Amino acid sequence: MVEPDTGAMMARSMAIDISERTGSDPSLDALSLSGIGLDGAIAHPVSFDGLAGIFHPARRDVRQAHAVLFVSPWGMEELCSRKFQRVLAERLAARGVASLRFDYLGAGDAFDPEDAGRVADWLSDTRAAFAYLKRLSGCAEVMVVAQGLGCLIAAQALTDAVGAGSMAFLAPVVSGRAYLRELAMWSSMIDDGLGLRPGQRLAEAGAIAGMTMPEGVADAVKKTNLANLAAAPAHTILVLSRPGRVTDADFAKHLAAIGCEVEEAAFSGYDDLVSSPTLSKISGDVVNRLVDWVLSQTHAESPANTGEDIILNAPQRGRGFIEQSVQFGDGGRLFGVFCRPHDREAVSSVLLLGAAYDRHAGWGRLSVQMARTLAREGVASLRFDAANIADSPPVKNAPDQVLYDAAQNDDVAAALDFLGTRGKGPFIAAGRCSGAYLAFNGALADDRIGAVIAVNPVVFHWRKGLSVDEALHKRPRSFGEYSQRFRQGATFKRLISGDVDVASAGLNILKATMKRLSTKTARLFRRGSEEGRAVFGAFDRLKAKNTAVHLLYSDNDDGLEHFQYYFDADGDGLAAYRNVSLTIIPDADHNLSTPEAKTIYIETVKRLALERKPPAGAQ
Incomplete structure (x- = not known):
């Protein structure tokens, strides 16, 4: 996030105005050097060697x-x-x-x-x-x-x-x-x-x-x-x-x-x-x-024209896949990579949504690994940066803090427009953390999403008035995670050596404990709250639309407590939603850093994509 003074003004000055533009520009799929604008306002993806x-x-x-x-x-x-x-x-x-x-x-x-x-x-x-x-x-x-x-x-x-x-x-x-x-x-x-x-x-x-x-x-x-x-x-x-x-x-x-x-x-x-x-x-x-x-190190001058023309974002072939860096959306405002099989038509397409402010390659390049694995199995994908994240500039008049904002649904719609020019829907939306939230809510907003894979969503509905910035800075760990950590010998060593702030850790544990106790009591009233009505209403709508929802949680993930609040500790509350499935990933962190956790996620997406339909059992 840019500081709210010089940096914020600087970012806003480079914002893309989409108020008078409609639709995506297919010509931006393949870019030639001679065909790009030279007003300094729009960047372009390139590929070479x-x-x-x-x-x-x-x-x-x-x-x-x-x-x-x-x-x-x-x-x-x-x-x-x-x-x-x-x-x-x-x-x-x-x-x-x-x-x-x-x-x-x-x-x-x-x-x-x-x-x-x-x-x-x-x-x-x-x-x-x-x-x-x-x-x-x-x-x-x-x-x-x-x-x-x-x-x-x-x-x-x-x-x-x-x-x-x-x-x-x-x-x-x-x-x-x-x-x-x-x-x-x-x-x-x-x-x-x-x-x-x-x-x-x-x-x-x-x-x-x-x-x-x-x-x-x-x-x-x-x-x-x-x-x-x-x-x-x-x-x-x-x-x-x-x-x-x-x-x-x-x-x-x-x-x-x-x-x-x-x-x-x-x-x-x-x-x-x-x-x-x-x-x-x-x-x-x-x-x-x-x-x-x-x-101070240069001077005004019109550089000599090289006379050559170059395809800036020429597709590149790897082992079993072809990738092309692309830009799409109004004025080419969104940057991403389209990945497809190298030797056949794709049987389906997956929209890979980023987590928080990570670039679209993903934490540990998970999205890159996912895309290329899918392509080798016959599945196309698009990974991209939403507005004001990594390579994609902000949109004029949109908030600086874009996470959990409804404006991100516009980015999802633009990405689906692009995928629609490359293949047939319905499409699968997959994401982790805030990307999981966006996939879930994107499916609510757009019928072109036929299935959702949501990994470690912190919430399903963002409460009105809740500050995203404060939540990002102050989010405590789950009670289960604290319990797991204190069973690790390394934690005791750090505690004894003074590397752990005992007062702060104790306060956070108390918060997690009280949260667990209050959760058990509050379940009696969960359907009556504003958030409860929104959460169950969302699941009801996805059930009515026959949208498959596959939830994956790392064991002890903080988001799991939110899920259990509404659907019980063992997930029994999902019995009313046969279009929804739940998978708990053992020994996994929030970011799916381990090879085993990554494999479970990738295999889940691959299985759904190859089916080209909601999972068996969906109504």
Whole structure:
């Protein structure tokens, strides 16, 4: 979420006005360089060499001589910074600077090495993106904005590149070895928060948030230390240092010592930016500083026309699937990836809805894994970012906080419009957490959804007046989760060592206990409350529409208490709804981080999709 001052105004200034537009534009499915607008207002998806990215063309009337290549961080930092990069790229495009953001092989929407038929080499990927941006923009010179691990990659990959201009290093990774140690600690904290047991955690070097670096990448990172650079990676460099990180400041001094013209400033708000994808805050001051710095390094000029035309989002073939990065909706406002079988017509289509503010690749790239697995079985899918999430810009006059807002049903409708041009319905909607809520409520709003797979929905109905922001910040764990955690030896060790805030933990346990007790009492009145009427009314409507609903909950998930409140601890309350089924996933966290939990989810979606009809037993 963008801060309510400079950042919020900045985001709103880039909002898409859909008030006078209707329908989606099929021409946006296949995009040619010669056919895109050059007003700096709309970005476009691109694909090349098994990689995927977003190209922001420059505004023509103020076009600058340089373009900007974003070289991304890795893992959790990348998830949290996705929207930050988009906002910065939008601002630059409006000031006449074209840019490209891209995913490394084995990350985001890019192919895995096995699908690309080559080993992962993120330096080569960066060089390929650099050359591709020069072709797209027509600019002979390219500046670099790198963050985190991207700084270590850019400094190696582009030092000798022809046309490489100034570089900005944001929160730079200097020592690869130290970075991997720090990443392991960060990963452990995330896993602690998810309640993962030691045996459920990824142990590979460079693994974090359910993502693993492709083979060979971590080894290459480990062997690199930018403190040993002997040649300047660029003449002019901006370093945004994290407060309190001596290594960042020392790196800036080293760059100056080897001949770089260095400007150093604080990366204000860095910790808030990378706290989590859901709670991430963008510093308007940092965005403004970067825009001003980029403009100070270039000048107005009409780049030479390359004379070539390029299909920006050409479909790419992997092992058993074909993927195409697409944009759709009014004015091409929504960004996603359409994935289909490579050798046959799809038997059905699935709409994959994102959780919270995660990019459409999903936590641990679960949506990518899901889409490609489905395609190999003959099922097409669309994964996309809803408005004001990751790559999709906000909609004018829509709230900044989009989660659990009815406006997201418009995004679902636009996605169904797109799927309707590629195949026949009814379609399946699948999602986790807030994505599960959106799938459930999307089916209520749109008859084109014939089946819903909802994983760990926190609620089925959002109570009027309940603040989403407060709920996201203060949501306690379930009683079952606290009970499970206190049976783990690691929790006792952390309690004894003082790593656990005893007072805070005790208060949260008390809240969870009181919630469980009040739930048992309140069940007597559940149908009479405003929320109860809405919940049962929703299930009644889906039953009347013969919409199949498959609920999946991780055992001890907080959302399970909401379900049990209305349908009893053993789910007996579902007896009145034969179109609804319930599956409890054992030993799973809220995000389905483990391979076993992911498999249950994927197999459930695959089974329903291959049936091409509601599950057996639906009325």
